[in-house]
Amino acid sequence: MFRPSPFLDDKMIEHLSRYVPVLDWGRTYDRNALSNDMIAAVIVTIMLIPQSLAYALLAGLPPEAGIYASIAPIILYAIFGTSKALAVGPVAVVSLLTASAIGQVAEQGTAGYAVAALTLAFLSGGFLVLMGVFRLGFLANFLSHPVIAGFITASGILIATSQLKHILGVSASGHTLPEMLGSIFAHLSQINWITVVLGVTATGFLFWVRKNLKPTLKRLGASALLADILTKAGPVAAVVATTLAVWGFGLDTQGVKIVGAVPQSLPPLTLPGFSPDLLGALLVPAILISVIGFVESVSVAQTLAAKKRQRINPDQELIGLGAANLGAAFTGGYPVTGGFSRSVVNFDAGAETPAAGIFTAIGLAIAAMALTPLVYYLPNATLAATIIVAVLSLVDLSILKKTWAYSRGDFAAVAATIFLTLMLGVEIGVASGVAISVLLHLYKTSRPHVAEVGLVPGTQHFRNIHRHSVETDPALVSLRVDESLYFVNARFLEDLIQKRVTNGCAVRNVVLIFSAVNEVDYSALESLEAINHRLKDMGVGLHLSEVKGPVMDRLKRSHFLDDLNGRVFLSQYDAWEALAGDIVPKAAE
Amino acid sequence: MFRPSPFLDDKMIEHLSRYVPVLDWGRTYDRNALSNDMIAAVIVTIMLIPQSLAYALLAGLPPEAGIYASIAPIILYAIFGTSKALAVGPVAVVSLLTASAIGQVAEQGTAGYAVAALTLAFLSGGFLVLMGVFRLGFLANFLSHPVIAGFITASGILIATSQLKHILGVSASGHTLPEMLGSIFAHLSQINWITVVLGVTATGFLFWVRKNLKPTLKRLGASALLADILTKAGPVAAVVATTLAVWGFGLDTQGVKIVGAVPQSLPPLTLPGFSPDLLGALLVPAILISVIGFVESVSVAQTLAAKKRQRINPDQELIGLGAANLGAAFTGGYPVTGGFSRSVVNFDAGAETPAAGIFTAIGLAIAAMALTPLVYYLPNATLAATIIVAVLSLVDLSILKKTWAYSRGDFAAVAATIFLTLMLGVEIGVASGVAISVLLHLYKTSRPHVAEVGLVPGTQHFRNIHRHSVETDPALVSLRVDESLYFVNARFLEDLIQKRVTNGCAVRNVVLIFSAVNEVDYSALESLEAINHRLKDMGVGLHLSEVKGPVMDRLKRSHFLDDLNGRVFLSQYDAWEALAGDIVPKAAE
Structure with missing residues (x-):
């Protein structure tokens, strides 16, 4: 009779697998799951290449940072996370928060800026792991839904506004709506009309793809599957077409800003900064990014898990996301979390286990080594267009109407969060939202019936x-x-x-x-x-x-x-x- | 038939008297109430003279500021306040908060310091009146009882420690326990042994009076009333004895610090500072002082009102205390509130209406004009002794034991408030206490049964x-x-x-x-x-x-x-x- 060695003892593995879920699903992995996961990985990889470059641009980092931030974090989450379908990597809101946080300690484009991004990922990862070890996941509940909805909406508006400069070809800065708009107006004389044509065309095309392509294709007799795949390939088509246009007409010599040379390599080993000043300056933003990223990620993971009658463990999710961020910190990335759009695509494409994430990481690693020369002539305006079209789906002002009808207190919390985030920036906006929610709750219970x-x-x-x-x-x-x-x-x-x-x-x-x-x-x-x-x-x-x-x-x-x-x-x-x-x-x- | 003029219309007066309670009780005032109020006023006046000088010393202000702060505020509270027995004026905790707040914007002993005190009273009064007009008295409830108890205990320890320098005759400073003790040790070489003898004797005498005089007198056959009056006269006896000692032996020429010349005048008309910098720097401390003063005052007023089956109106109390503070700001005072000891004495002495307060104010005004030369030789050490003996009755560490037995969450709030108030100062201590109470409440309701x-x-x-x-x-x-x-x-x-x-x-x-x-x-x-x-x-x-x-x-x-x-x-x-x-x-x- 075969007697398992103490190192493979079933009970031990069961115990360990609470903390390292890969030990659980890895043991029953079969050929069928493998093929499903591989198909999902190919679809997600194609979608992630332009998205990763775009979010790096949003965070003010070199484009390769977006790809690096999608490789090690995905693998670490696959080992430690509990969701079967969550796809981890750079997302829009966290990229915006990153730009806002590290913009306060370093100048964009300097070496210090990239180190600050690594440090932010390191602090954020450490904080998430600590929260997970002490089972403090419930603290994320102190963010009320109206505050989150208001914050996401305001962030969408801020992000779209921040990309206008790339569409116009001007250099502008700022972290609040008045700052950004003021800076764009001040630099309006720099406007590059070729960039405007490219950017507006790409934006219009992407909006049209998102709204009208699928019904049009179906009317023309295409199958539902084909229509779906062609719709998802829209951003890739825009990337290819504008890249060819810049290359063919030499538009980069006429002032159109392009992605340029991206190193052909696997993610490098990097070290975050450990100076007390830097750690101190980034601690509060790191906590904010952790909590917001965690809330976004957990709600996506819970929604997808419920569809298959599965469960996720919020405290273990903290450890999974924490490991992913620590991974980003040591491999040239920046803060990451579970993204909504990529996770849904992964789920819809049939991903069965976190192995799909590992295959996606392999696909992106190949892209990082082999495909980066292809994006040399890709105009920044196209990336800005993909960001604008993606984030405007986050903007949902109907939350104002819904909360107004339901409860004036909740309305006040949403309205204040949106207004303060746009006017005073993301940190003050979300902090005020939390404070208002808590005060309103205390007020409501202060006069009991x-x-x-x-x-x-x-x-x-x-x-x-x-x-x-x-x-x-x-x-x-x-x-x-x-x-x-x-x-x-x-x-x-x-x-x-x-x-x-x-x-x-x-x-x-x-x-x-x-x-x-x-x-x-x-x-x-x-x-x-x-x-x-x-x-x-x-x-x-x-x-x-x-x-x-x-x-x-x-x-x-x-x-x-x-x-x-x-x-x-x-x-x-x-x-x-x-x-x-x-x-x-x-x-x- | 007599028809009242529109200005004396009963209904109108009834309506007005909600906001100006004096119109209510003033109309039924009779000879009996008058004689009771006069007797109470004489007793309270005698008690207030040394107390007012002592609290001014604690706030770092010239002695007359304490007397001025007891005159106009008492009259204004009598007009606008709703408690029949509350006595308004300088109190220990508010004096400490005042010293801590204005010590950050001006040097003690300068003209700017006195102006800052007036400004603080002005802001505090304005804030209280606003709170009252908008009926926001319930906001004071966000201070939980354990936080208040912890804060008062820690303040008592801080106040007693702050007076040690006067007992030792050294110059020391600081707003936290480590700062104060460190500063005293650093200046220990300045010690004046005559001051020490005076201060220690006075402190010992006052403790003995408080603990043992009444039973001793009763054992010796004195009536209860006589024993009570003699016990309350203890501080006056200490003042008289030490003043005579300094005058008789010329101790002021041997380094004993004395009160010195106090101007013989009615309260002067003064103007607070209106520079935006000063107002901005004092706004948060003013809010803190208002809320803490209001909480202390309302709980005293409620306790005394209940004894006679009367009621107070907390929102109108805000207006009464606000008017008192505005009065202090324009008559050379500093922030005031309803004090526990003086109110209890006023109540026990038989005060029936707020007119007792007005008579007390008249008594103090006479003292300010006629009696101030008598305190020229009064040593500061005696005033420090009266403060130490008074505030040590506030120190009640049994709250730690009681909350530990009842609920660990409440214990944590008390312990943190005491520790942080002693170590980091009054503002941080009380703010942390409030934050901890709120977080604990949210935590408790976050996992409902x-x-x-x-x-x-x-x-x-x-x-x-x-x-x-x-x-x-x-x-x-x-x-x-x-x-x-x-x-x-x-x-x-x-x-x-x-x-x-x-x-x-x-x-x-x-x-x-x-x-x-x-x-x-x-x-x-x-x-x-x-x-x-x-x-x-x-x-x-x-x-x-x-x-x-x-x-x-x-x-x-x-x-x-x-x-x-x-x-x-x-x-x-x-x-x-x-x-x-x-x-x-x-x-x-």
Whole structure:
């Protein structure tokens, strides 16, 4: 009988595979999955070549950085990540955040700029791995959906605006909408009309492909599959056509800016910078990039996993994305995350396992070694056109309408995030959005619903005296508290009871019904003590009813129950029976 | 018949008196209230003279600033405030905050320092009035009780430490515990032994008075009233004795620092500084001082009001305290608030209306004009001794023990507030405390309790399947959500349902019981939509039951109910009857 060596012990592998998922799916990998993964990899590779160059341009980095950032990170995510379909690499929003962060510590085009990008990827990767090890994935939830939606929309507008300079052939700069537009206007005299023609044509063509090509082809009798593949090849067609135009007519000698020489090599080994000044300056942006990248990636991964009734593990995802970013830091890349469009293409093309990612990485490595001379004459305007068309699909101002209809608080959070991101930049925009969401939540819970209740005649049920015909006793006030009690609303309850009791001189007992109170924090405990003492000073008893088990356990650890000038009743009906005297029927108002 | 002129129209006065409470109590003021208020005023005035000088010393201001800050503010609060017993003026914690804030913009002893103090009072007063006009008093609730307790304790330690230099007769500076202690050690060679003898004797005497005088006097046969008055006169006795000692032995010529010449005048008319730089630098400290002062004042006022079954109006209190601070800004004072010790003395002495405050102000004005030469030889060491003895009663480290027993989260907030206030100063300490409280609250609500329930046989009640013997159907999962759904916990619910459904392959329907859900914000709505779509992709229905009215109204404003792959049931029993098929009795685990 074969006995596995201790190093291959099944249980051990099962344990390890929680942290290195490749050990799990790798053992059952078969020929069928292999062929599906290979097909998906070819499709994704073709799509990623122009996209990687374009996002590097957006980040202000040399074009090869975009390709390098797609090789090692993909492989590392395939080993450590839990999604079967997620494709990791440079994405638009993270590229914008990268440009904004490293633009503050180094000049674009210098060696320091590239080192800053590596350092940012290193910090971001380290932060993600730490979050994963300490299972802090839930922290990403502090970004509310309206804030994320507003931020993504505003980022799309900023990114599209940032590419206008490449379409116009002018040199401009800036990280906010007014800065960018101002800078473009200031440099408008540099405009290169040949670049404008190329850029506008490419943009128009790509929009047309995206909107109209598929229905047109279908009307002409093409099969759905062919129509789909031709539509996805649109950016490649634009790249080929404009590259040939520049090469054929020698447009690069007439002021059209081109990609130029890209080194033919595998990703180099690189080192991020470790100077304390640089690390300190990039720490906060790195945290921001990590959290935003993680939120984007996890929502894509969850959506795709659900389609096949699979699950992802958010804490392990942190480790997968962290490893990918550390990989980028040491192989000439910049911060990466799971991208929406490439992941969907990968999934639709039939990728079954993360091996598809590994094959994509091999395809890109071949491209990096063999195909880079082909993009020498590729105009930057074409890359800008592909970015503009891609990011404008991120811009969704309907979120303003939807949140307005649903809740004014959520609307305020979206509107503020969009406005502040456009006007003051990405960091301030997203930070303000988070602060506003939290403050609005605190405000909403600061005035909990408290209903004064009476007995429904002939039953043991208690209902709001303002909505139902119930029996009440003028000497007994029963208040049902519909929210957990904590520091933000503790004093509200003090005021409310003080007001109710000083209004009715006949009040002799107050019962607080705690059926909906899931927590009483120390501030609320002190407020309850204050209420108890004040009511005692007025000669009024304070009682509790229907207190949940965990809340009661907490209260028993304090002196509150010993000092309570009243009793704790299991049910409100018990309290009523013990305390009610002269009962008055009360009709609903 | 007498017809009141339109200017005295009763209704109009009633309306106005909401904003100017003096119009209310002033109309019914009688001889009895007058004599009670006068007696209280005499007692409070005697107590306030040394206290005002001492707190001015603590704030780094000339001694007369403390007296001026007690005159106009008291009168303005009497007109606009709603508490009958609150005494407004300089207090220890606000004096410390003032020293810390204006120490950053001006050198102590310069004219700029006094102007900065006026400006701080002006900003603080303006901010309080604005908060009151917009009814934003609830914002003060964002300071949790443990944070306030920790902050007050740490402030007490900082204040006592800051006075050590006066007891030792050395010049030292600093705003954190390490800075203060370091500075004292560095200047230890300057020590003046006569000052030390005076200061230590005064401190020891005052501690003895506070702890032992009253029982001793009673044992010796004194009446309770006499013992009480003699105990309260302790600081006055220390002032008189040490002043005579300095004058009699000429100790001021031997290095003992004295109060010196204090101008004999009514409060002067002064103007705060209006330069944008100064206003900008003091804005954040002014907000901090306003909020902390307001919290301290309101809790004192509420406690005293409750003893007489009276009420205060927190939003009107903001206006009262704001007016008091604006008064201080234009009459040579510095930021003020309602003080604990002086208010309690005022209340115990029988003050019936805010007129007691006005009489106190008159008493202090007489003192400012006539009595200031008497304190010429008063040593600073005595004032420091009165401060040390007063503030050490604020230091209450038992809050650490109490919160540790009650809740680790609250303990963490207290401990961090105390530690950071001592080590990094008052601003950072209190800001960190607030941030920690909010984060802890978000963390606690980020993982809401969700119970899977089954039917209690023979009833229409549903209970946790892990705690009770209930009937379940393997194809039907019923989950009771015990918390409002909002952005922080929205994704938690997504993960939880995904996990539950992918674990049980037979699941065909999921019911979410919303009986404890008081709110569904836009993030949670999107999470519910995502859950619905993912379950649909898996062929699983999603249903809701027991949705509250306001939540249902909101959901109807979105497309969620149209897209829902299931139904909304009025009660969970309706859902069970419609969806349950093969019922399996399930014993509690």
